Amino acid sequence: MLPSITFLDLETTGATPLKDRITEIALVRFDDGVETARWQTLVNPQMDIPPFIQSLTGINNAMVEHAPLFSEVASQLLAFLEGTVLAAHNVRFDHGFLKTEFKRLGISLQQKVLCTVKLSRLLYPQHFSHGIDAIVARHNMVGIARHRAMGDVEAILRMLADARQELGEAAVQSAAQKLMAAPVLPAHIDASVIGELPETPGVYLFYGENDVPLYIGKGVNVRARVLAHFSGNKASSREQRLTEEIRRFEWIPTAGELSALLLETRLLKMQRPLYNRQLTHEQSLYSWQLDPLSQPVVRLVEAADIDPSQMGGLFGTFKSKKQATEALRKIAERNGLCLKVLGLEGDRSGPCVAFQLKRCKGACCGQELAELHGLRLQQALIAHKLSLWPYAGKIGIEEYNHENDLRQIHVFEHWVYLGVAASDEALQALRTQTTPRRFELETYKLLLKVLSQKKTRVLNLAS
Incomplete structure (x- = not known):
């Protein structure tokens, strides 16, 4: 499918790389279409495995008590990954855990990745679900050790084998190449920085010569949004000029989409970047x-x-x-x-x-x-008629992202945004803040939308 590709799966103690740890690793490596390595190991996470995770994976504390630490298998794992593309189902999850574990050892993991969830969507667009359970059922797989690392790897390999038989080798290769098509970065952009881009929500900032602000954007996946600017498909000459003028970029991670939107709005008003002119224009109301x-x-x-x-x-x-x-x-x-x-x-x-x-x-x-x-x-x-404020006083809207372990609470009162708190001390300061703020239509419309969503976590700060 690719010159060298390694299919990998991890089992972990939870979903947060900064707090949880790896309990099992399994991988199968292919070079020029031939299997060249197959490896699996339990890993001592140095923490208790929650009962729910034990029941889900079948991996308990006793099983990993005498297993090697991640630090003891890290060099072997790096050897398996050297010069290969890392493929995993929802690769963002597995890659995030690996990067965090290697970072604890002072190693920066730079790895090309391929998401087999996206690959399945390209190969089988007629199907709605592309989780491993759905794939196992759809391809009538039996004997798969579901929720064990090697079992999940084998499920993906069987799916790809079926795809080759049903759709042809060329279709599978074409889909993989499409996902791996890398954007072409200008020569003056440090390509190594791309590897550090997070696949989590946040805001990114492009700067030109003399650090002139060029563009500020946001996304639920900062890496994907930044790379999209350097893709070959430019919708306008304006976008082409932007990428040519970029000399460096930076990013600020956030806890969620709302946090990214509010931060983007504030930065646009502060910096007024050249290519966001239409967004920073203050309209009369x-x-x-x-x-x-x-x-x-x-x-x-x-x-x-x-x-x-x-x-x-x-x-x-x-x-x-x-x-x-x-x-x-x-x-x-x-x-x-x-x-x-x-x-x-x-x-x-x-x-x-x-x-x-x-x-x-x-x-x-x-x-x-x-x-x-x-x-x-x-x-x-x-x-x-404009809506009355439906609360007794201040509220907080909380966002938490388990991948970057960020928690942010945005405080509002009477449709006015008062600020963001990332700590209990900052939250208390906003609760007692009395400085009046100006009514802004964009905040009013945003709150109407956000507060109507069931997933929104609202904290009553009036008491």
Whole structure:
């Protein structure tokens, strides 16, 4: 399939490389299509294996008590991996554990990788699931030691053998080559840095000559997002110019997608990179505020005048005064509301023009009670009403990523973002913070979306 490829699987004490450890390693290496090595070993993780993991894998504490430490098999494992592509099912998981274990020994693992989950998707796009259990069932495999390292490796090898028979060797090679197609980096980019890119959420920053900020982006997989910029498929000359101007890049890991988005937004406003101009442009914001006791009964307010704690009387989010006025005029016309009462018709005595044309029910000349007109206005505006803050006070939205062991809590109050805490001390400081912040439409829309998702972990910080 490839000149040299090693199929590997690990069993571990859990899912977090920085906290959990490897309990078993198995691999099968092929060179020029011929199996040249097959190796497996239990590994003493130097920590207890959780009961759930013991029941899942069948590997218990007694089995690994006298097994070698990772440090004792590291050199042998490196020899198996030398000059080969590391292939694994969800290779991000196995590669992450190996990099962490080698890092503890002062070794930086630089390894080309191939994900057999992605390979299965390319070979069998008609199927929805591509986990090992699904593959075992789909290919009618029997005698597979599921959840043991060598058993899972053998499941993948059998799947590929079936693919060669069903689809042909050329199709398997083509799919593998497609996944391995490496982006071409400009000569001035240090290729060794690519190996350090994390396959976890975060923000990345591109800089040009004299450290001029060029571009800031985010992704749930920073490595994939950065490499995509250097792929051969440039959608525009602008993207081509960007890659030519990059002299160095850096990245900041985050706990999740929300954390990456919020950090990206903050950095864009601070650095204003050249190729993010359209994202850093600060748009004006206007909204209609309803006050039945005033005349006119609605007034246009700008973002700076919006009190985030008093959102119940605001309707609509508009980019300009003209857009806001046109929207209100259309609402009035559809619902027979009085333009004069709404302040959309200049001061003049007598009924409004719309009343004379029988398009107004007469709130301007006593033919309709002001209270009734006010109720009709509220009903007409209800679809545009901004949401009240649904909590008693501050909340925290928590994200945790087990791969990089990052925990971040983002604190909000009345739709306003107050900051991020990565420690209990920082969280306490944000809980007691009283500095007012300006209402921002992008934060409001983001929170509406995030808070509607069941997976969002919300912490009540009001008590």
